[in-house]
Amino acid sequence: MSSPAEPLLSVRDLHTSFPIHSALLRRKVGEVHAVSGVSFDLPAGRTLGLVGESGSGKTTLARTVIGLERPRSGQVLFDGRDLVTLSGRRRGAKAAELRRIRRQIQMIFQDPYASLNPRLTVRQIISEAWMINPGVVPRHRWTAEVNDLLARVGLNPDHADRYPHQFSGGQRQRIGIARALALRPRLVICDEAVSALDVSVQAQVLNLLVDLQADLGLSYLFIAHDLSVVRHISNQVAVMYLGKLVETGTTDQIFTAPVHPYTQALLSAVPVTRPWAAPPRQQIILTGDIPSPVSPPSGCRFRTRCWKAQPRCASEEPVLAHRLGDHPSACHFPELPAQPQPAAVGAR
Amino acid sequence: MDHPLLSVQDLTVQFRTRAGTITAVDRVSFDLAEGETLAILGETGSGKSVTAQAVMGLVPRPAGQVTGGRIIYDGTDLLTRPPSEARRLNGTELAMVFQDPLSSLNPVLRVGAQIGELFRRRRGASRAEARRKAIELMDRVGIPAAARRVDDYPHQFSGGMRQRVMIAMALALQPRLLIADEPTTALDVTVQAQIMALLADLKAEHRMAMILISHDLGVVAGVADRAMLMYAGRVVETGELREVYETTAHPYTRGLMASIPELDGPRERLQPIPGAPPDLMRLPSGCPFRPRCAYATDICASQPPTLAAVPTRPDSHRAACHHAEEVLADVVAG
Amino acid sequence: MDRTTGQVPPTDQALVAPPAGDPAGPVDTPPPDADPLAGRPRGTIGRLRIIGSLVVVACYVVAAVVGPILLQYDPVATDLKARLQPPGTRLPDGSLAVFGTDQVGQDVLAQMMQGARVSITVGVATLVLAGLIGVTAGLVSGYFGGWLDAVLMRLADVQLTFPSILLAIFIASILGPSVVNVVIVLSISNWVTFARVTRSQVLALKERDYVDATRTLGAGTWHLITRSILPASIAPILVVATVELGHVILAEASLSFLGLGTPASTPSWGMTIANGRDYLSNAWWISTIPGIGLAILVISFGVLGDALRDRFDPRLRSM
Incomplete structure (x- = not known):
């Protein structure tokens, strides 16, 4: 792993939870522990893939990083400054500083239909960013700047005055990307950014994201449930299960030598297009579903679905640490996969 | 293939919209033998789902209409049959599993009752017998503690379990042809693997013919015999x-x-x-x-x-x- | 319209142009795989309902604006020689009383046109006031939630359990009759509908991805409400306003009928109807014709509101 000294984004022991209120008296009756103690680093100019099932908390993690949810505790360090402590105030120097930093973190949403305001033209959607953040782009430059952004994401600038419904799904996602780029961010969070697209269009958008990263030096926090896509675009991968990271490492480490049983199960569940040509793999079919984050299992959260679970797993929580191989995992009994996993040869 | 179970010939389905008429399915023909699995693959607007709807007689009216072709099931043309007879076939001979199990289940009925209803209505089973059969089926499709969960409502099940309930309902009357329209698209990859494994098992067990509709070339690769793009x-x-x-x-x-x-491929552009x-x-x-x-x-x-x-x-x-x-x-x- | 081809590759080419004459329609590929029936229920019948009721409403507005100029009406004048004449009578001064005259010899048509002016003014003023209060309450309640939401919505619930006309009578009898007071009274009993519709819209909208997207750009509360949330709530609010306008005019007539509405110097329909009550047996037209006129207007607003709702927001049907 070639990590520069100072990571762009550094998340430390982050906890985010949502209260559950009773219907009648609105009293707090419980808590959904969506993110419980997550730490990771994202170096500048790199892509961290975040994978996990729905209910793993990966979207909440992303929303906490970008400030749509307030964490209960922990740190979100961007360029060394903690956004969580800065976000206490509405006015003053701290609030201004927070706005300046937040501007550098943008997001691309999953649904290209729901994430664009249907009542605004593409030009208005993109320039809204500058309206909210005066001083980034002077008003007389807006037209030119919108045209530049549209061209950059592969859309015709002549169509800037059309409404979102006049574009196809793939084009809408490009508009969403242009909006995310409007404030010249350094970190872009892609929350299932290509999942809703048709296969042929998904490849176009993935290539676009790769090109933008090369041109603009962006960092991506790339959230997806499709492991093939994550492997394709990421330098590093973090596997999340029920609010916690269970294994992190470089893309090659995670995909060729996963040691956590959940990572192994996840990888073995990925459908292969040519099963007859693929090396024989150990098919692990997990039973059951991810447990409720309201009352997660004691000890290791994966133990209820794990075929290797021992009494120790229920009593002692495995922390994310270097155990086997050269990357951190959170399992008391890490093992390299029985059969060699498909080799992740070559690099982009 | 002298006598296929299903033979679709020159099927054409059109939709009338405000802006004009579109041909969603354009002279599509295919055969499906007993026990065979066909994958219909395509992207948005390819007509793959409408083809399946036409076979099931579910093309949404009045906007959509089968304007040509024949759908011959077991020797007779489904399109020329009276609707009542076609309805009788649905469930007993043909069954369908949809992408979104939550919207296909009745939210105010217990799942056991919904599965059991098929036995009561179509097979004249008693209440107790229908319940027993429902538990049996839920067990077969891998719903843990079926005897207890039979009295739960759809919203109490996870997405994967709901899809199992849908499959149980589709299988209830042992159809000879099962159509699954994007059955795993809404599900996680681990659950997807479970459902695909279940479908493969069931197909082998019942010698049931299957049409798998998907946008994902990989998902169907392990299960389907033939592919149609x-x-x-x-x-x-x-x-x-x-x-x-x-x-x-x-x-x-x-x-x-x-x-x-x-x-397992190279990570190239x-x-x-x-x-x-x-x-x-x-x-x-x-x-x-x-x-x-x-x-x-x-x-x-x-x-x-x-x-x-x-x-x-x-x-x-x-x-x-x-x-x-x-x-x-x-x-x-x- | 031009089509994009061969610019910065790779691009989803063929940006489809909207069909001429229907800019609002979805011009994306109609995806039969998704739901070919998606779209708003509309058609000639819906259009006829809208046009028909609009024409009726327009006639009333024209009558209210132009009528009193053409047919002078003096609320304190009496002409005993011309009293209680049936519709179509030629009066001693040579004019034709199309709808007859009342117990003091006033022309009923002239009274009605004057009344339309009062009723429509009161109705619109009430809607503006009730709308302002209700929409603000709904926005605040839906957007901020918490105790404010709880208080406002409980208040609304309490008010809904109380018949609004009783409430109006109660307040009106305290404030006394005047046009301004009628507007205040009716606004108090009508803000709830606006508040509820707005709140439910806001609750749905504030979770939308595009609102979140604007939030991640750094948008503050004011920007989110005015640019992202309120514009999307306008259509259902207007639909509600149309239906409510009929109700408000009816309520105003009821108040005036009971003597709690507009003062005698600004006669509204309710007052004309009330005045004719004693003469129903020998001069039916004094009460009946304004009553029919009122009914037609209220029904027109109802039809218009329904048609607009079907067109813009079928989900509101239960409201």
Whole structure:
């Protein structure tokens, strides 16, 4: 792993939870522990893939990083400054500083239909960013700047005055990307950014994201449930299960030598297009579903679905640490996969 | 294949919209033998789901209408049968599993009652017997503690478990043909693997014919015998799944293959198909794939290609492309 | 319209142009795989309902604006020679009383046109006031939630359990009759509907991805409400306003009928109807014709509101 000294984004022991209120008296009756103690680093100019099932908390993690949810505790360090402590105030120097930093973190949403305001033209959607953040782009430059952004994401600038419904799904996602780029961010969070697209269009958008990263030096926090896509675009991968990271490492480490049983199960569940040509793999079919984050299992959260679970797993929580191989995992009994996993040869 | 279980011939389905009439399914033909699994693959607007709806008699009216062709099931044409008879077939002979199990289940009825109702209505089973059968089925499709969960409501199940309930309902009367329309699209990859494994098991166990509709070439690869790719309402390539995937003869299929990042492939730049899936209201002349195709020549604009045998497996593999042999040569050359 | 081809590759080419004459329609590929029936229920019948009721409403507005100029009406004048004349009578001064005259010899048509002016003014003023209060309450309640939401919505619930006309009578009898007071009274009993519709809209909208997207750009509360949330709530609010306008005019007539509405110097329909009550047996037209006129207007607003709702927001049907 070639990590520069100072990571762009550094998340430390982050906890985010949502209260559950009773219907009648609105009293707090419980808590959904969506993110419980997550730490990771994202170096500048790199892509961290975040994978996990729905209910793993990966979207909440992303929303906490970008400030749509307030964490209960922990740190979100961007360029060394903690956004969580800065976000206490509405006015003053701290609030201004927070706005300046937040501007550098943008997001691309999953649904290209729901994430664009249907009542605004593409030009208005993109320039809204500058309206909210005066001083980034002077008003007389807006037209030119919108045209530049549209061209950059592969859309015709002549169509800037059309409404979102006049574009196809793939084009809408490009508009969403242009909006995310409007404030010249350094970190872009892609929350299932290509999942809703048709296969042929998904490849176009993935290539676009790769090109933008090369041109603009962006960092991506790339959230997806499709492991093939994550492997394709990421330098590093973090596997999340029920609010916690269970294994992190470089893309090659995670995909060729996963040691956590959940990572192994996840990888073995990925459908292969040519099963007859693929090396024989150990098919692990997990039973059951991810447990409720309201009352997660004691000890290791994966133990209820794990075929290797021992009494120790229920009593002692495995922390994310270097155990086997050269990357951190959170399992008391890490093992390299029985059969060699498909080799992740070559690099982009 | 002298007597296929299902034979769809020149099926055409049109939709009337405010802006005009679109042909969602355009002269689609295919056969399905007893116990065989066919994967219908395509992107948004390809007509894959509408084809299945037509077989089930579920084309939404009055906007949609089957305007041509025949759907011959077990020797008789479903399209000329009176609706009451067609309804009788649904469930007993043909069954369907949908993408979104939550909206296909009645939210105010216990799942056991919903499964059991089929036995009570169609087989005249008693209440107790229907309940017993419901538990049996839920057990079979892998719902843990079925005897307890039979009295739960749909919202108390997870997405994967709901899809199992849907499969249990589809299987209840032991149909000979099961149509699954994107059965795992809404599910996580681990649950997807469970459901696909279940479908493969059931198919082997009951010798049931199956039509799997998907946008994902990988999901169906382990289960389907044959594949049929659709684009803009037409069949562009069909054949044994392995033949279609390995000796691809249509540029669209080839493009799809190149668009998918593979878990075991090299991490190189993807080769996407340029452009977007077509607007059915404004289809180009000739071949609908022409504007996105690297092989397109003048003939593609003037003559719509028809399905023709692919030389490597002329008995089963067919593609609708004027340049099929060039595509094939390129695919074989890698 | 031009089509994009061959610019910065790779692009989803063919940006489809909207069909001429229907800019609002979805011009994306109609995806039969998704739901071919998606779309708003509309058609000639819906259009006829809208046009028909609009024409009726327009006639009333024209009558209210132009009528009193053409047919002078003096609320304190009496002409005993011309009293209680049936519709179509030629009066001693040579004019034709199309709808007859009342117990003091006033022309009923002139009274009605004057009344339309009062009723429509009161109705619109009430809607503006009730709308302002209700929409603000709904926005605040839906957007901020918490105790404010709880208080406002409980208040609304309490008010809904109380018949609004009783409430109006109660307040009106305290404030006394005047046009301004009627507007205040009716606004108090009508803000709830606006508040509820707005709140439910806001609750749905504030979770939308595009609102979140604007939030991640750094947008503050004011920007989110005015640019992202309120514009999307306008259509259902207007639908509600149309239906409510009929109700308000009816309520105003009821108040005036009971003597709690507009003062005698600004006669509204309710007052004309009330005045004719004693003469129903020998001069039916004094009460009946304004009553029919009122009914037609209220029904027109109802039809218009329904048609607009079907067109813009079928989900509101239960409201």
